[in-house]
Amino acid sequence: MEGPEVDALSFRLSALAGRQWVDRIDVPAHRWQANVLLKHCSGKRINQIYSQGRWLLWNFSHGVSWAIYPLKRWHWSAQWTDAGKPPAQGWMENISPLSTAVGRRPLLRITLENGGCLILSGRPLLVVLSTEKLYRHPSLAGLGPKLSDEFLTDEIWEKRLRLLTGDKTISQAIMDESVVAGISNQTKCEMLFAGAIHPAARMGSIESRQMREILSAARRRGELLYRASLEGHSARELPRLVYDRAGEPCRRCATSIVAERCGRDGLWSWFCPHCQKLPQQPMLFGVEPVAAAMPEPEPFSGTALK
Numbered sequence: 001m002e003g004p005e006v007d008a009l010s011f012r013l014s015a016l017a018g019r020q021w022v023d024r025i026d027v028p029a030h031r032w033q034a035n036v037l038l039k040h041c042s043g044k045r046i047n048q049i050y051s052q053g054r055w056l057l058w059n060f061s062h063g064v065s066w067a068i069y070p071l072k073r074w075h076w077s078a079q080w081t082d083a084g085k086p087p088a089q090g091w092m093e094n095i096s097p098l099s100t101a102v103g104r105r106p107l108l109r110i111t112l113e114n115g116g117c118l119i120l121s122g123r124p125l126l127v128v129l130s131t132e133k134l135y136r137h138p139s140l141a142g143l144g145p146k147l148s149d150e151f152l153t154d155e156i157w158e159k160r161l162r163l164l165t166g167d168k169t170i171s172q173a174i175m176d177e178s179v180v181a182g183i184s185n186q187t188k189c190e191m192l193f194a195g196a197i198h199p200a201a202r203m204g205s206i207e208s209r210q211m212r213e214i215l216s217a218a219r220r221r222g223e224l225l226y227r228a229s230l231e232g233h234s235a236r237e238l239p240r241l242v243y244d245r246a247g248e249p250c251r252r253c254a255t256s257i258v259a260e261r262c263g264r265d266g267l268w269s270w271f272c273p274h275c276q277k278l279p280q281q282p283m284l285f286g287v288e289p290v291a292a293a294m295p296e297p298e299p300f301s302g303t304a305l306k
């Protein structure tokens with residue numbers, strides 16, 4: 001699940017449930033430790049549903065918020081309590097009620113005053129906290145902007161990347177949620193290919209022009225993904241030039257794509273070893289070799305020793 005997908009999901013959920021009053025909330029027994037807190041949101045209005053990075057955020061009228069994160073796969077579906085009404089556009093068919101265990105196990109069912117019903121299943125992380133303290137939660141406090149945020153200009157993007165301390169690789173910098181939140185490994189691989197950057201390249205070796213190229217590639221992909229998600233499609237259906245194509249020919253030079261864990265971000269990186277060459281990196285343990293910093297020796301002018 002990537003940022004733009006959660007963004008699209010929040011848009012769809014808002015269309016169905018935004019500004020609606022909650023009639024009731026059903027939670028299967030023993031599923032959520034916080035189920036009392038969840039149930040307290042019935043009888044309240046949903047003020048807003050939006051996203052930040054991969055977090056889906058719900059604000060309720062009584063000053064309580066939900067922060068839901070797709071730790072493992074999650075699934076949202078919508079149905080009308082009136083079975084005769086067709087499913088809302090872009091949503092799955094009506095799913096089984098909470099009591100029958102077919103396929104996915106529902107975790108939460110939210111019944112709305114307009115007769116709509118939203119069901120969450122899968123294995124997300126759900127945190128209930130006061131709206132006032134929402135952005136003090138450690139996972140949310142340090143989140144960077146979204147790719148789609150307008151204030152994220154080329155200059156700000158480059159500045160945020162370069163502000164990272166230490167001698168980071170470009171892969172580590174891209175995957176750092178404090179720079180920009182919600183970029184997936186798949187997007188990372190595709191954007192590095194677009195900028196012809198090796199996943200293990202150090203930040204210091206990357207030119208401003210490449211920084212701009214990878215941001216614009218990430219944005220194009222983010223927009224495609226957002227639009228696809230609105231129609232219920234997933235990231236897997238998007239075109240891939242390198243991601244998950246190990247052994248297949250590069251579309252630019254026909255060299256075989258390789259997969260390595262070289263970006264030091266704890267993830268696999270798929271890339272073309274010909275188009276994305278590792279620049280000369282004389283840095284050793286983050287320190288310039290002493291010789292490079294020494295002045296050129298004076299030409300020897302004394303009497304040669306024998």
Ligand SMILES: [Zn+2]
Binds near residue numbers: 255273
């Ligand atoms: Zn290539």
